Amino acid sequence: MGSLGGVVADSQFHVLAVDDSVIDRKLIERLLKISSYQVTTVDSGNEALEFLGLQDEENKDSDLPSVCTANHNRREVEVDLIITDYRMPGMTGYDLLRKIKECSSLRDIPVVIMSSENIPSRINRCLEQGAEEFFLKPVQQADVNKLRPHLLKERLRNNKSKLIEECLGSRPIKKENFQ
Amino acid sequence: MEVGQLQERFVDYTKSLFCEGFLDDQFLQLQQLQDESNPDFVVEVVSLFFEDSEKLLNDLTKTLDQQFVDYKRVDAQVHQLKGSSSSIGAQRVKNACIGFRNFCEEQNIEGCLRCLHQVKQEYSLVKNKLQTLFRLEQQIVAAGGAIPMVE
Numbered sequence: 001m002g003s004l005g006g007v008v009a010d011s012q013f014h015v016l017a018v019d020d021s022v023i024d025r026k027l028i029e030r031l032l033k034i035s036s037y038q039v040t041t042v043d044s045g046n047e048a049l050e051f052l053g054l055q056d057e058e059n060k061d062s063d064l065p066s067v068c069t070a071n072h073n074r075r076e077v078e079v080d081l082i083i084t085d086y087r088m089p090g091m092t093g094y095d096l097l098r099k100i101k102e103c104s105s106l107r108d109i110p111v112v113i114m115s116s117e118n119i120p121s122r123i124n125r126c127l128e129q130g131a132e133e134f135f136l137k138p139v140q141q142a143d144v145n146k147l148r149p150h151l152l153k154e155r156l157r158n159n160k161s162k163l164i165e166e167c168l169g170s171r172p173i174k175k176e177n178f179q
Numbered sequence: 180m181e182v183g184q185l186q187e188r189f190v191d192y193t194k195s196l197f198c199e200g201f202l203d204d205q206f207l208q209l210q211q212l213q214d215e216s217n218p219d220f221v222v223e224v225v226s227l228f229f230e231d232s233e234k235l236l237n238d239l240t241k242t243l244d245q246q247f248v249d250y251k252r253v254d255a256q257v258h259q260l261k262g263s264s265s266s267i268g269a270q271r272v273k274n275a276c277i278g279f280r281n282f283c284e285e286q287n288i289e290g291c292l293r294c295l296h297q298v299k300q301e302y303s304l305v306k307n308k309l310q311t312l313f314r315l316e317q318q319i320v321a322a323g324g325a326i327p328m329v330e
Contacts, residue, residue: 023227023263030212030220087258116262138205138266 013151014038014077018048018084018096019114024137028083028114031144040077045084045091049099052079052106079109080151083135086115086122094126101130108157110150114139182324189315193329196312201305206268210328225309228267232302235260239295243288253291254283260298271301 015037017028025041032039042048082100086093093113100106113126116137123134132150135143180188196202213220239256242249261276275298282290316326 021231021259021263021266023224023231023266026224026227027209027212027266030217034212089255116258116265137262138208140208141211 012036012038013080013155014040015147016048016051016079016082017041018043018045018082018088018093020044020085020088024085024114024139028139031139031141032083034141035144035147037147040079044088045093045096045099048082048084048096051077052082052100054099054103054106080154081110081112081147083112083114083147085137086113086126087117094122094129097126097129097131108154110154112147112150180318180322182319182322185315185319185322186324186327189312189319190327190329192312192315196308200270201308203268203270205265209267222313225267225313228263228269229306231263232260232272236295236299236302243291243295248286248288248291250283250286254280257283257298269302269305272298272305275301 015032017025017032017039019025019028019041020043022043025043029039029041040051042051082096084093084096091099093115097111097113100109100111107130110132111130112133112135113131114135114137115122118136126134133143133146135146197206209221209224235256239253239260242253242256257276257279261273261280264270264272264276275294279291279294279298282294319326
């Protein structure tokens with residue numbers, strides 16, 4: 001990891017896991033904790049959106065693009081990655097993915113989809129919608145190991161923009177410096 | 180019975196469960212997730228599976244007993260059971276569910292009822308086997324021994 005180690009190891013990565021199966025929730029939680037991630041599990045897309053600070057009462061199960069009222073600052077907990085089951089009653093993992101990507105404050109959070117069904121058209125649809133990975137269930141350690149690069153990339157990106165903001169903030173902007 | 184004998188029994192029993200197809204590789208994956216910080220992980224997950232499956236099987240029985248069967252509901256429930264059995268490595272239960280879904284699609288009530296019967300049987304068998312396995316583990320631990328890893 002070299003010089004990157006100091007920058008990205010600020011805090012533990014926090015993963016939000018969404019699955020309606022209590023067994024699968026327990027499994028994914030254990031797999032994630034073994035990888036030293038902080039984990040929150042919820043049992044539905046609605047609960048996930050609530051946790052992410054997206055209040056969407058009217059459009060809960062609709063196909064319409066949701067009005068994104070998520071305020072980044074309102075969310076108390078940082079979520080670094082969302083891993084969700086595809087097939088859930090009510091809101092599917094795909095619907096959840098779409099709602100997250102439609103929301104300006106959430107769209108940069110990497111999303112991973114899990115499914116017990118190996119359907120190429122489904123996999124493509126999810127990847128096209130912006131999912132980073134698609135795991136076939138049962139999910140194994142090897143799959144969870146694939147999450148790290150996505151988490152690191154996002155953390156680096158965030159740190160970089162924070163660093164830039166800090167630099168810009170602490171120095172007065174002189175017009176003559178930008179000829 | 181002394182520890183060595185118990186451990187041998189345990190290894191033989193575990194091997195037979197794999198040979199007979201009751202359990203598959205996923206069960207080994209589960210065991211690998213267990214350690215000193217989570218010493219009861221396998222028992223916990225399997226207990227959840229028992230609870231969940233019994234609810235599903237009861238529900239399936241009711242759904243298939245209706246005058247107008249809601250096959251979408253049946254399919255969703257079988258899918259759930261297939262998923263959870265696959266997650267713990269209960270191979271024969273999982274396989275029984277696969278056939279079940281085909282009959283659902285065809286809306287074939289006879290086929291569905293036959294499959295439900297089969298799934299219940301397989302579930303009952305694997306539940307029995309796993310409980311025996313856990314009892315053996317408890318006996319080993321009680322006798323002061325360590326639970327052997329089975330490859």
